[in-house]
Amino acid sequence: xxxxxxxLTIRDELSEQANHLVFYIExxxxxxxxxxxxxxxxxxxxxxxxxxxxxxxxxxxxxxxPTELAxxxxxxxxxxxxxxxxxxxxxxxxxxxMLSDMYTDNAVDLLSQVEPEELAMYLSLMPxxxxxxxxxxxxxxxxxxxxxxxxxxxxxxxxxTIGEAMVVVKEAAQGAEQINYIYVLDDEGALVGVISLKSxxxxxxxxxISEVMDTNLITVGPVDDQEDVAKIMADYNxxxxxxxxxxxxxxxxxxxxxxxxxxxxxxxxxxxxxxxxVVTLEDNPLKSALxxxxxxxxxxxxxxxxxxxxDGYNYLVAETSILAVFISLITGTAGNAxxxxxxxxxxxxxxxxxxxxxxxxxxxxxIGLMIGIIAGVTIFLVILVWKHNLLLGIAVGLAxxxxxxxxxxxxxxxxxxxxxxxVDPAVASGPFISTLSDLTSVIIYFNVAKLFIDxxxxx
Amino acid sequence: xxxxxxxLTIRDELSEQANHLVFYIExxxxxxxxxxxxxxxxxxxxxxxxxxxxxxxxxxxxxxxPTELAxxxxxxxxxxxxxxxxxxxxxxxxxxxMLSDMYTDNAVDLLSQVEPEELAMYLSLMPxxxxxxxxxxxxxxxxxxxxxxxxxxxxxxxxxTIGEAMVVVKEAAQGAEQINYIYVLDDEGALVGVISLKSxxxxxxxxxISEVMDTNLITVGPVDDQEDVAKIMADYNxxxxxxxxxxxxxxxxxxxxxxxxxxxxxxxxxxxxxxxxVVTLEDNPLKSALxxxxxxxxxxxxxxxxxxxxDGYNYLVAETSILAVFISLITGTAGNAxxxxxxxxxxxxxxxxxxxxxxxxxxxxxIGLMIGIIAGVTIFLVILVWKHNLLLGIAVGLAxxxxxxxxxxxxxxxxxxxxxxxVDPAVASGPFISTLSDLTSVIIYFNVAKLFIDxxxxx
Numbered sequence: 001x002x003x004x005x006x007x008l009t010i011r012d013e014l015s016e017q018a019n020h021l022v023f024y025i026e027x028x029x030x031x032x033x034x035x036x037x038x039x040x041x042x043x044x045x046x047x048x049x050x051x052x053x054x055x056x057x058x059x060x061x062x063x064x065x066p067t068e069l070a071x072x073x074x075x076x077x078x079x080x081x082x083x084x085x086x087x088x089x090x091x092x093x094x095x096x097x098m099l100s101d102m103y104t105d106n107a108v109d110l111l112s113q114v115e116p117e118e119l120a121m122y123l124s125l126m127p128x129x130x131x132x133x134x135x136x137x138x139x140x141x142x143x144x145x146x147x148x149x150x151x152x153x154x155x156x157x158x159x160x161t162i163g164e165a166m167v168v169v170k171e172a173a174q175g176a177e178q179i180n181y182i183y184v185l186d187d188e189g190a191l192v193g194v195i196s197l198k199s200x201x202x203x204x205x206x207x208x209i210s211e212v213m214d215t216n217l218i219t220v221g222p223v224d225d226q227e228d229v230a231k232i233m234a235d236y237n238x239x240x241x242x243x244x245x246x247x248x249x250x251x252x253x254x255x256x257x258x259x260x261x262x263x264x265x266x267x268x269x270x271x272x273x274x275x276x277x278v279v280t281l282e283d284n285p286l287k288s289a290l291x292x293x294x295x296x297x298x299x300x301x302x303x304x305x306x307x308x309x310x311d312g313y314n315y316l317v318a319e320t321s322i323l324a325v326f327i328s329l330i331t332g333t334a335g336n337a338x339x340x341x342x343x344x345x346x347x348x349x350x351x352x353x354x355x356x357x358x359x360x361x362x363x364x365x366x367i368g369l370m371i372g373i374i375a376g377v378t379i380f381l382v383i384l385v386w387k388h389n390l391l392l393g394i395a396v397g398l399a400x401x402x403x404x405x406x407x408x409x410x411x412x413x414x415x416x417x418x419x420x421x422x423v424d425p426a427v428a429s430g431p432f433i434s435t436l437s438d439l440t441s442v443i444i445y446f447n448v449a450k451l452f453i454d455x456x457x458x459x
Numbered sequence: 460x461x462x463x464x465x466x467l468t469i470r471d472e473l474s475e476q477a478n479h480l481v482f483y484i485e486x487x488x489x490x491x492x493x494x495x496x497x498x499x500x501x502x503x504x505x506x507x508x509x510x511x512x513x514x515x516x517x518x519x520x521x522x523x524x525p526t527e528l529a530x531x532x533x534x535x536x537x538x539x540x541x542x543x544x545x546x547x548x549x550x551x552x553x554x555x556x557m558l559s560d561m562y563t564d565n566a567v568d569l570l571s572q573v574e575p576e577e578l579a580m581y582l583s584l585m586p587x588x589x590x591x592x593x594x595x596x597x598x599x600x601x602x603x604x605x606x607x608x609x610x611x612x613x614x615x616x617x618x619x620t621i622g623e624a625m626v627v628v629k630e631a632a633q634g635a636e637q638i639n640y641i642y643v644l645d646d647e648g649a650l651v652g653v654i655s656l657k658s659x660x661x662x663x664x665x666x667x668i669s670e671v672m673d674t675n676l677i678t679v680g681p682v683d684d685q686e687d688v689a690k691i692m693a694d695y696n697x698x699x700x701x702x703x704x705x706x707x708x709x710x711x712x713x714x715x716x717x718x719x720x721x722x723x724x725x726x727x728x729x730x731x732x733x734x735x736x737v738v739t740l741e742d743n744p745l746k747s748a749l750x751x752x753x754x755x756x757x758x759x760x761x762x763x764x765x766x767x768x769x770d771g772y773n774y775l776v777a778e779t780s781i782l783a784v785f786i787s788l789i790t791g792t793a794g795n796a797x798x799x800x801x802x803x804x805x806x807x808x809x810x811x812x813x814x815x816x817x818x819x820x821x822x823x824x825x826i827g828l829m830i831g832i833i834a835g836v837t838i839f840l841v842i843l844v845w846k847h848n849l850l851l852g853i854a855v856g857l858a859x860x861x862x863x864x865x866x867x868x869x870x871x872x873x874x875x876x877x878x879x880x881x882v883d884p885a886v887a888s889g890p891f892i893s894t895l896s897d898l899t900s901v902i903i904y905f906n907v908a909k910l911f912i913d914x915x916x917x918x
Contacts, residue, residue: 039675040675041675041677041695043694043695043696075696166660169660170660170661173657173660173661174661176657179656179657179660180639180698197638197656197660198632198635198638201625201628201629201632201638201656202629202632202633216498216499216500218500233718234715234718234719234722235502236500236502237502237534237715237718239639239698239714239715255698255714255715255718256693256696256698256714258718259692259693259696259714259717259718259721260693262718262721262722262725263693263721263725266721266722266725266728266729267806269725269729270725270728270729270732270802270806271802273729273732273733273802273889274732274798274799274801274802274803274889275795275798275799276798276799276802276803278802278803278806281803281806281807281810285822285825285826285829286829288803288822288826289825289826289829289830289833292796292799292826292830293830293833293834295795295799296792296795296796296799296830296834297833297834297837299791299792299795300788300792300834300837300838300841303787303788303791303792304788304841304845306787306788306791307784307785307787307788308784308845310783310784310786310787311781311784314780314781314783314784317776317780317783318777318780321773321776321777321780321783322770322773323783324769324773324776324780324782324783324786325766325767325769325770325773326766327769327783327786327787328762328765328766328769328786328787328790328897328901329759329762329763329765329766331787331790331791332758332762332765332790332794332893332894332897333755333758333759333762335791335794335890335893336734336754336755336758336890336893336894337751337755339733339734339735339889339890340733340734340735340751340754340755340890342733343729343730343732343733343735343737344733344735344737344740344747347726347729347737347740348740351740363744363747366744366748367744367747367748367751370744370745370748371748371751371752371755374748374752374756375752375755375756375759378756378759379759382759382763386763386767430732430733430798430889431794431795431798431799434791434794434795434893435791435795438787438791442787
């Protein structure tokens with residue numbers, strides 16, 4: 001069971017009010033509590049609710065209706081709470097009513113955390129409409145448009161006039177999640193246009209919807225990836241986006257969900273680069289450590305490969321111990337270059353740049369060459385000044401240059417290949433690339449050193 | 460002069476239409492061009508416009524009014540274009556008119572790229588209102604609420620009724636950037652409440668604004684950091700947020716700008732972790748290489764510190780060459796641990812967790828100990844199996860454990876200290892932390908080895 005995160009904290013300005021609210025609950029002062037509680041924005045109500053103990057929440061559940069609690073739960077992010085726990089604090093029928101009063105997409109997000117038996121129970125206690133809608137949305141895979149969409153949108157028939165449409169909108173406005181865009185359907189229910197509330201207000205009542213609506217529709221399908229949806233909304237500055245299947249509009253994605261998607265996707269990318277999950281943070285030190293260990297220990301075994309390569313060249317080191325001096329400099333610099341290259345490649349893939357694999361690779365090779373040459377020359381000069389040894393300088397500089405080139409190409413190539421093949425570039429983590437480049441760097445370094453020693457009997 | 464990025468590409472569905480449009484321009488068929496061009500969404504028009512050559516754009520400038528071009532430029536992201544170049548393709552007065560017809564926040568974003576003399580010229584050619592507004596927004600520092608806000612919001616006096624307010628809104632709707640929220644002011648112009656368009660539609664005409672408006676205002680100030688603004692909009696699911704100075708509303712930030720902010724901030728964090736700028740990507744390989752070199756070369760010099768430490772222990776390596784085998788394993792693993800620790804610390808700081816520095820540090824020390832012990836024991840066992848050398852195993856395992864602990868603490872501590880001191884944690888890049896931990900790891904490793912060799916005369 002996941003612990004409740006404490007990173008959701010009451011805004012400083014509200015902490016005094018929060019203390020008063022707790023006081024009211026503890027002293028059974030229902031009216032005083034509700035008066036003060038109603039002053040808060042629903043988001044703040046949610047933060048407050050989550051921060052309480054089970055006992056205090058039980059009292060609130062007694063005092064508010066399922067519909068009122070639904071408004072609060074609409075603000076709760078599934079990442080932040082143990083939702084199953086929160087639900088179990090309510091009587092099952094109360095919980096079912098609350099869930100059916102929430103906006104469907106939010107209910108679905110929270111319910112996807114619940115065990116199948118509990119889920120089935122709650123569904124069975126709901127009104128049939130809500131149950132059907134929730135079941136339909138639940139079957140969409142995570143991270144698709146279908147899993148993000150809500151069904152509370154307003155649609156009108158294209159034969160209406162502006163005035164008639166306004167009547168429909170006024171009636172439906174209360175239950176709709178957003179009313180910026182009103183979707184226009186034909187008699188078969190197919191989506192044929194969209195009209196903004198702004199237009200509805202500006203145009204005269206007698207004007208026909210079919211004549212003033214925007215037919216230049218941008219839509220997504222229910223199985224489209226949420227990252228693609230986010231990009232469309234960000235590019236077109238939409239507040240909502242219709243989800244269409246077989247010409248029929250089945251749902252709508254609102255910009256606030258996309259804001260969460262962008263944040264979550266960014267945290268995921270960051271996690272992969274760092275080799276640790278920062279999407280959900282643990283408070284417990286032991287759990288934190290356990291989250292970091294798998295990658296770390298796995299990479300230790302990859303690192304043992306590097307160790308055994310150096311072991312294989314032990315005789316070289318025994319003879320020419322100066323070689324050991326530059327091991328970490330070369331592996332470290334190559335690792336840094338590989339990480340840079342990986343980051344750029346991942347970013348380009350995310351921006352969906354349309355370049356061929358061959359072209360991208362060629363560019364990275366060029367960049368690797370340039371960086372490798374400059375870094376190699378730098379280290380050559382440093383060694384010259386420091387150790388006054390021309391051959392050593394050339395050997396280390398050359399090894400540095402080639403190691404950087406290889407790391408650069410690997411850092412770009414691996415995520416590109418994985419993207420082409422359709423595999424999630426999760427393996428292409430920063431630590432993996434730099435540990436891999438340790439291996440390649442060491443192989444290159446000792447082979448170059450061996451070459452120089454053999455040819456020039458370098459001391 | 461920055462090159463125009465080619466990562467903005469015409470949607471596949473539109474490439475045929477784009478070819479037709481180019482054909483029309485080249486054959487001077489104005490009406491055919493305008494008819495087809497008007498079918499496109501303004502964002503697609505912008506993408507098309509940017510993709511053309513200067514010559515083709517000149518023709519479009521002849522055919523459309525500044526106001527029409529303003530709609531297109533409202534969609535252009537400053538990151539994607541050389542704006543000064545685009546502006547110079549128009550006659551100065553045309554450009555000035557276009558700029559004043561754009562939404563102010565967008566005009567300001569694009570103008571911040573322009574050289575001061577050009578900027579002054581365009582401002583001097585604008586209507587006074589526009590010039591004043593733009594000048595006012597320009598003086599806000601980048602990345603603050605003031606630099607993001609637009610001034611095209613609708614405000615009404617609190618004494619109005621719903622019906623009277625609707626009249627105001629209908630008139631003002633055309634020029635407003637968003638009309639989801641209508642801001643309510645008192646006679647002094649201070650912001651006292653907000654009412655959603657949804658409420659305006661639902662409530663009867665006779666109802667008083669002052670009675671139905673929402674007084675629970677969440678606002679930001681003009682110098683507030685854009686990251687804080689983004690967090691508020693994301694948490695509260697707002698579509699717009701008022702910017703207030705001395706109780707008066709001076710501007711409004713819309714969610715589409717925040718979507719861009721979140722994306723940019725995420726790209727920045729990612730850039731820091733990787734040690735390379737991925738916010739703006741270069742197409743030119745030479746420029747790409749030059750962007751990566753500063754950090755890389757700088758870290759080479761830090762790496763030279765590590766090299767000279769190993770050099771100082773050269774006598775140990777000469778005697779006991781097996782030591783060289785584990786250098787990169789220890790530095791690599793400690794570097795990976797440090798990177799993980801850095802990523803988690805940066806994420807916690809971004810989420811504005813309220814922990815004391817002392818507590819956070821204690822937690823990281825605990826985590827570092829746990830990881831260090833497990834990793835140290837792992838490598839001890841591996842060496843035992845591989846080299847059958849108990850003392851070597853203990854020495855390397857111990858060094859590994861301590862190196863990881865130190866890297867873990869450094870990876871968390873450095874960004875925390877910088878955050879407390881108020882310095883931008885830009886120095887705490889991933890490559891910096893791992894190169895630093897190379898240094899500490901090597902110092903630890905050789906001291907432990909020396910201890911063991913002295914005490915046990917290890918071979």
